[in-house]
Amino acid sequence: MSTTEQTTMNPEVVALGDPDLSFSFGERRTLMNFLQTVTLWILAGIAAIPLISVLWMLISRGGLRISTAIFTELPPAPFEQGGGIGNAIVGTLVMVAIASLISIPIGILGGLYTGLLNPDSRISALIRFVGKVLTGFPSILSGVFVYAWLVIVMKTYSAIAGGVSLSILMLPTVLLTAEQAFRMVPQRMKDAAYGMGCNSTQVATKIVLPTALPGVMTGVMLAVAGASGESAPLLFTALFSNYWIGSFTEPTASLSILIYNFSAMPYENQIELAWTASLVLVLIVLVFNILSRSFGTRRV
């Protein structure tokens, strides 16, 4: 503290002397602060352990079996050696594609309504609210619902039923992120387009959709990533199959159900394949996750 400042101070304060500003762990508050910081580092470390362990297991155990056979061969029977998970990879991709075909158009159109065409209406508020509630919809119930609705009617487990139940889980993510992206398009761009004489459809399809496309794609990719990893909705809609997919109306294999089935088997070969399938599944999910980031907008 400089002398000029001291002279202007209240004499009583000066009489007390300068405060002790030295840093010392002897001070209770300093010590507490330090201990809490240490605790936080430990907790954060604990939070990171599972991921590191999971990744290590995937690479060290799942990586052992990676070969072309994995992608081209069918799952082995008990006691059989070798084999692959080709049909499950194809099945997962097919069902995610079906789910995308259903949920992406509906989600984007719905997002256009709530985000652009009629954002402040009561029905938009309702749609938004339903979207948020559906985000927390338990995935198993999507499977139960599609079983009750499609499987019973079609009298067979099928790739279509699996795709539909995945689409129910994708829809809210697509809708809500698309809406958010449409809202981020600057109002002046919309106003300029309206001022030029565009109608709502032209503003939506020629201005807002192209501008917001990166944001929309982020949501779409996140939804696809989530759907690829889902298993509960497929349990009793697509079931499982040991063969290549022949049509959309027959039971279909998927990676996640293969992992679930094989994890409970007492055969070493099947367990190894379950780890390899996990590695492939996590890679698929990560590819879509990375794609969602590559579109460059902040995730919502």
Place this chain on the structure above:
Amino acid sequence: MADKTKNAEPKVGSVSRPPTAFEYGYDKSFRILTLAAGVLTVLLLVYIFWKLGALAAPAMREYGLGFLTTVEWNPNKNEYGILAEIWGTLYSSFLALLFGGVLGISVAIFLTQGFLNARLAWVFRLIVEMLAAIPSVVYGLWGIYVLIPAIRPMANWLHETLPFIPFFSTKLAGPGMFPAMIVLSIMILPTVAAISQDAFKAIPMKIQEAAYGMGTTKWEAIRKVIIPTASGGIFASLVLGFGRALGETMALAMLIGNAQQVSLSLFSPATTLASLLASTFPEAGANQIGPLMYAAVVLLVITMAVNFIGTIIMNYTSRQTVT
């Protein structure tokens, strides 16, 4: 000549004209299409409730509310009840919320309150987001072959030294509540961390600076100023994390042991509504479908109620921070 073109230009080159009937119709039908897509989403939720309710109705009439307070699930004797499932669902989710919530909020503080430089924070944020990206079955597989063998010695040591504490009253023979709870808390951690991070980020810098200016230490500022200010968002994150935990299926079906019992013990096998559906539904006979649908409706009502509350809290708090 020059005059002529000048006069003719507006007529020939004009781009303005009234929209044609086709353009009117196109615009109108596109707008209706977007509305239809939105309404379809609402109808989907309504239809789900209606469909599951209709299928569960016969079982609801037959078993009544006693269904909710019966432990037994015995298709051979046609006795059905889901008390053990309801207990297991709530108990596992509550425990997961306790652990996952503490970890998630810690991670959010860790990432937002300047404990890390920008690059390390990016890495750590990536770790947390990757935790959310790993599929449920993969956690289940990891739980069976890594987690259970790793925690079994510790669990059995706890059981042998402290058997009088109800939480440790049984041995961990394999699958059970404890491994299920750990995996469940890992799975809700990213949800809690992401939503409470947003709450922390929404706090204006000047509030923090005001606290420092009063002479608080970093942690006094966090505990007495930052956390109370973000409490609405933190609470919403916990409620939504709880909602996620309630509906989580595959990892639990693989790890919890699917045993029909109500027990406080962390090491005994248990079951949940979702894992009952996952493990029983595929092989269910016609007489089991009704009770299973009843169980599905109970799960639907519980999770929807929790998510409903969480969404409302979040809407309320986000509106508060904006104004």
